[in-house]
Amino acid sequence: MSEKPAVLVFTTAYFPFVGGAEVAIQEVARRLKNEYDFFIFTSRMDGKLPAREKRLEGLVIRIGFGNKFDKFWLLIFGWFVAWRELRKWHRKIIFWVMDFSFGAAVAGFLKIFYPKIPLVFTIQYGYGDERVKKGRGGLMNLAFRLILSQADYVTAISNYLLNLCKQYGYIGEEAVIHNGVDLKKFTNQESRIGNHVIISTSRRVYKNGLDILEKAFEIIKKKFPDAELKIVSDVPYDELPKYLWKASIFVRPSRSEGMGNAFIEALAAGLPIIGTPVGGILDIIEDGQTGLFAKVDDPQDLAEKIKILLEDKKLVSQIIENGRKIVEERFSWDKIAAQYAEVFNSQLNTKKRILIVTGIFPPDVGGPATYSKILLDELPKENFCAKVLSFGSVKYLPKGISHIAYFLKAMRLGARADIIFAQDPVSVGLPAMLAAKILRKKFILKIVGDYAWEQGVQRFEVKEILDDFLNKKYGINVEVLRKIEKFVANHTEKIIVPSEYLKKVVSAWGVNPNKIKVIYNAFDFKDFEHTLRRPTSKLIVSAGRLVPWKGFGTLIEIMPKILREVPDAKLIIIGDGPERHKLKLQVATWRLGRQVELIGNLPHKKVLEYLASADAFILNTAYEGFSHQILEAMAIGAPVITTNVCGNPELVENNVSGILVEFNDKEAIKNSILKLLKDEKLTQKLTSAAFQKSKQFSKERMINETIKILL
Template sequence: MNTRATIYVFSTAFWPLVGGAEIAAEEVIRRLEDSFDFVVITGRLKKNLKKEEVRGGCTILRIGFGNAFDKILLPVLGPFIVHQTDKKRPAQLFWPVMVSFASGIPYIFNILFKRHIPIVLTLQEGDPESHLRHSRGGLIGLAWRMALRRSSAVTAISSYLARLAKGFGYQKNVQLISNGVDLALFEKKFSTVENDELRTSLEIPEGAKIIVTTSRLVKKNGIDILIRAFLALPQDLKGQAYLLILGDGAEKESLKRLATNKRILFLGSRPYHDLPRYLAIADVFVRPSRSEGMGNSFIEAMAAGVPIIGTPVGGIPEFLVDGETGLLAEPENPNSTAAAIGRILTDTRLRNLLIEAGKKKAQEYNWHDISEKYGAVFLAEMNKKRSVLIATGIFPPAIGGPALYALALADYFKQKGWQVSILTYAHGDPTAGVHRVSLEIPSGVRHSLTFLKAINLVFKADAVLLLDHASLGFPVAIASRILGKRYIVRVGGDFLWEGFVMSRRAELSLPDFYQRAPDLSFKERIIFQAVRYTLQHAATVAFNTEWQKDIFIRAYGLDPTKVTVVQNVCLARQGAAQESEREYSRFLYVGRFLFLKNLKRTIRSFITAQKKMNRPFMFEIIGEGPEEEALKTFVKTLHTDRVVFHASMAQKDMFERLESARAAAVASYSDVAPNIITESLALGTPAILTKYSGLEKARADGVLRVDPLDESSIEAAFLRMMDDGQYADLRKAVAVSSPRSWSDVAKEYAVLL
C-alpha cells in the first residue's frame, strides 16, 4: 500500500503557465514527491492543454474549456471535481497557493460536503494593500478575510504579507517561508561563444551594456518606470546600452508605445529554463516595483551573478540591502532608477561587491531547505489533534483478533495525540472513551440503539474506522452517511460466509460461496444487503490480502479505486526458541476451534500420515472455541496419543513452540491471512496451508498448499513434511520475512483516516 499522504494543490494557473507562485509550487512538489502524493487543481486556460496529465510527482487536473473564462469556473466546478477525485484519492491536506479563484475551491468543498480537511494557505501576492482591500468592489478583501478565517495554517513568502494577514484579521502565527531559487539552474556558467551567439541573435554589438528585467508586464512591476528610466539615462550610457524586457502581460502594447528607443527590446515570454541564458549576458537586473510580495526574479538574478536594482516595497527589503546586496531606487521615480543603473554600469568596484554579496545572499533561498519547511508544516497540520471513532464488534477484555486490532490502533492514535472513542458490542467494565452496547439486547433493538449512539459519536469525530462490516458496521455506516462523514472499513474475515458455513456445517470455501450463490435465508439476505451498503459507501475499504479484495470487488460490486490492502501484523522474530529445544517433531495448529477450520479432517490426515511413516510425530492443537469438546471426543475415537490440546498461551510461549515445531498446519475451508502461517514463516518454520487463502505462498517459499476438502491432499502434505529429505528442502526454502509491527499497520490506517 502507498502510505504517502495526498495533498491537493490549488493554483489558478500552473505549468506551463508559470509565474513566481506557480514555479514555487512546482519546485516544492518536485522535492516532496517522495513524501507526499500531489494533485494539482488548476484552470485549463488554453485549449492545447490537457484536462488531465501526470507531470513529475503530481497529477494535474485542469478545469474549464481552455479560455480566460475558466478562472470564473474554478470555484463553481472545482468543489465537485475535487469531491469526485477525493473518492479515489482521499485528501489529507489542501494547499491553496495565493488567494485566487482556485483557492476558493477547498473552502467551498469543506462547507458543501461537511468536511474538515486541514487547509494550509500560502500567501504569494505581490499586489499593493490598497488593491487587496478595495479592488473589485472589495471582493478581494472579503476573499482574504474568509480564507484566513477558515485556514488551519498560513504561510507567507515575506514579512510584508505576514503583516497583511494580521491586518485582515488572522489571529494565529503566520509562518514565514520565502520562495526559493533553483540554484543549479541559475548558477550555470555559459561559454563566451554561447554568450556571443545570443548577443548576435539579438543584434547587440560587442561591448554594449545590457539591462534586463524578467517580469510580467503588469502595472505593479513598474516596467513603465524602467522604460522612462532607460530613456532618462545620460546620452553616453544610453548610446551603448540595451534594455531587454522578458515577459508578457496586459500592459504590453502601452509599454511598446512608450518605448521610443530601438534599443528597448521586447522579447516576450521565454521558457523558465532559458532565463539564465539572458541573465548571463546582463550587466544589471532592474525591476522598479510598485508592490511586491517577495520578488523571485531578483533572487534568480543574484544567483546568476547579476547586480540588482529594486524599490523598498513589499518583501524586497528583506533581501535587498541598499549598497550591500543591490541598490534601491525611489518608487515611482524614473530618475532615481536611472541614477542607480548609471552607478552600477560605471562603478566596477561597486558592481563586483554587489555581485559577490548577492550570490552569497541567494544561497539562503535554496529550494531544498524551503521545501523541507513546507513539508514540516504539512505534517504538523495532518498530525494535529483529531478525533477518531473506532467501531469494533469486540474489544478487550474480550479476546480475539478484532479486539486486539482495535486496541492496538487506539493506542497508536492516542500516542499521536488524537482523541479516540470506541463503540463496541463487547462486555466490560465502564472505561473512559469506550461505549458499549450489550449483546444481550435483542437483535434489531440492539442495532437501533447502536445507531443512536453512533449518531452522537460520529458527529463528534473527524474520522470513522469500522473494524466490523456487518452487525456493528452497518448502523455506524448509516449514521456516518446521514452526517456526511467519511468512514473507512477494515475487512478481516467474512461475517456472512462464516455464519453460513457454521450454521449449516457446510463444507464450502469462500470463493465457492460467492461463485455458487447458494440459497440464503431471509436474515442472510438482509446481512448481504447491509454489508454491500456498508462497503459501497465507504471512502476506502481495506483488506488483508489481494485475494479477498478481488473476491469482494466482484461479489459486492465495489469500486476498485476505493479499495486497498493493509497487510496484517507479524510480530514473530527468530530466536524465540533455544537451539536445544528445536526437535522439529511437533506439528502445530494455533487458533480458534471452529467448524470452518476443518480440524477433524486435518487431524485424521495427520494420524494416517504418522502411521505410514511410523515416526513419533506429535500434533499440538492450541487455542479454544465452540468445537473444543467435540474435537477432544473425536480424537478419543481415534485411539491415539499423538494429538494433544493446549489452552491459549502467552505470545512469547507460542512463538517458542512455533519456532521449534516441524511445521504449522492450517487446512481451513478458507483462511484469508492466518497469522499463525505468517508468524511460522517469520520464525523459519515451514507450513501446510489451505489453497483458499490470500497468503501468496507456495512450495518455493516452504509452504505446501492443500485442498481442504481432499483428505488425501492434506495427508500428502504431512507425509512430505515428515520425510527428512523433502523437509530439509522445505526448511531451506523458507524466506524469513521481516517483522511487521502494530505501529506499521497503524501508520497506514492513520494515512487513510
C-alpha cells in the first residue's frame, strides 16, 4: 500500500471528453504523481471506455453504463464507489473538486461523513453569473452555495471567478491559480505563411459568441476576399496545435468566460488574439499589448479589430512577443502544478483548523471586521487553516430565525474545525459557544466592548457611562443581555481583550481574570506609506459608528467657533449608525452644509486616505475599549485628540503622542483643535511621538500572541 497522500478528484467528465478542467486535472496530476496518488472519479458516458483505467496521471474510476445519463448515476452512486476506496486506506487524503457539478455533489455528500478530510474546490465555470443565479430553476445557485460552504480552500482560474465565489458567501482561504498550457506542445513547429486565416477553437455554444464572429467575417470578406474563417471544435486535444499553426489570428468574441484557456493556447502557438473584456479574459488580455479587445455583441467593432491585425504587422509582432512572455511567466503548467502542491500541502499539514465567527466582515467597517480579515490572511502563513462565518450570511432572515440559522451553520462548519473563535459574546458568541460545547470543540472568545451597555444606550434608555453602568441594576432587557455575555464568557477556555481597561470590565462581570489575556490590536501600514498625500486645507476628521457615546454632535456644535478663527476648516465625519438622521438635522440647523460632511461608511483604504489628509483627528468618545481608528491615525501621521477614558490612555499619552480631553468638553475640544490647526511645531512633535508609539502595535506581535492562545 502506497504511503503517499491520496487526492480524490471529482469531475463530471474526463478524458477522452476534453475541456479546460479535464486538461488541468491531467497536467497537474502528471506533474505531482511522485508526491500524491490521484484517483479521478467521473461519469463514464461511453460504453467503450473501461470502468477503471490506469493512466499516467493516476487511476480513473468511471461510474455508469456508458450513456448520456451517466452523470446522474455519478450523482447517485459516486459517493458509494468513493467510500469503498476510502475504506481501504490509512493515509492522508484530500478531496479535489473540479467545478460545481454532479461531481461536486458527490464530494459534498462525502464531506458530511468525513468532515476532517480537507476539500479543495476549483472553479472553472465559464457561463456567467446570471446562469449561476437562475440556472436550472435556481438549483445551480443552491448547489454553488452548498459546495462553497463545504470548501476548506477555493482556487479559481481567474480573478473574476474568485470574486464570484465571494459574492456567493465564501470567506476562507483562497487563491487564483490559472489554467496553463504545454508550451512544448503548442510552440509553432511549422513555417507560418502570411495568410489571412482567422481561427476560433470554440464549441458552438451561445457564450462563445460565434454568431458575432461569423457576422464580422462577412464584413472582413469584403475587404480581404482571400480571408478564411475556421471554427474548430470537437477535435482531439493533441491535434489542436496543428490547426493553430496554420492560422494568422485567433478570435473568440465571448459573452461570458471563466478564463478562456483557448486564448492562452493561441498565444503559446504564436498567434495574436482578439477577445472581449468579460470574465477571466481580463486576466489575459491587456488591450494593445497582449491582444485586442472588441465590444461584446458588436460585429462591426470586431471586424475593425480583425482588420487592424491583418494590416498592422508591427502590432502583431508586439502582441506575439508580449503574449509569449506572459504565457511563460504565468501560464506554465510546471508553475501551476507547484501552486496546487502548495495548496494540498497546506491543507494536509495544518497545525489547527480555526473557525472565525464574527458579526461583520469586509466590506463592512469596524474593528471585528478588520481583525477577522487579518486573522484570515495571516494564520495560514503559520500553518493554520482558517475559515470565516459572518453573521452577514444570515442577516436577510427575520430576527430570531437568523440566530437559529447562524447556530446551525456554526454547527456544520464547527464540525470540521479544531477551534471556534468568536468575536463577540452575544450575537455570534452565544450560538458559537453552544455549537462548540455540543461538538466538544475548543472555544475562544474575543471581547472588544460591553454588549449589554452598548445595547442599553441605543435601545433601552441607559444614560450612564460604562464605569457607572457596571455597578447598577437595570430592566429585564439589559439584565438578560448581561447574563448572556457573562454566561458565554464563563464557558470559554480563553478570552482575548485589546486593552487592560477591558480586562477590568470583563472581570467585573464575574469572570476569572486568569483566563483573560490582553493582546493589543495592530495596524499594518506597509500598503499605504507610498500613496498618501496631505492637502493644504485645514481638515478635521472623525470616524466611527454614529451612536450617542461617540459625541459627534458636540463636534458639529463647536464648528461655528472654529470657523471664526480658521475660516477654511472643514469637518469630515466617516461612518454610519442610528444617530445619522439626528446629526444631519444638526448640520442643517447650524447651516454648516459646506463645512461639515457626513460621508457614511467607506472602504478601509479610503478611510486611511482621509486620515492621512487630516490636520486633526478627533475621537470624542465616552467609551472605547481599544480604538483601531486612533491607532491607524497615529501610524499614518494624523495628530490625535481623544478622550481620557477607558483604553485611550493606553494608546495616547497627553501632550506627548496626542491630546487627551474629557468627553463632550466643548471648550477643551475646540481649543485643542485650534492648537493643532495653528501650531505646526506642536503637530510635528505629537505625530512623531505617536508614530513611534504605533510601532509597538505590530501585526506580527498580535498574531504571535494570538497563536500562543490557539495552540
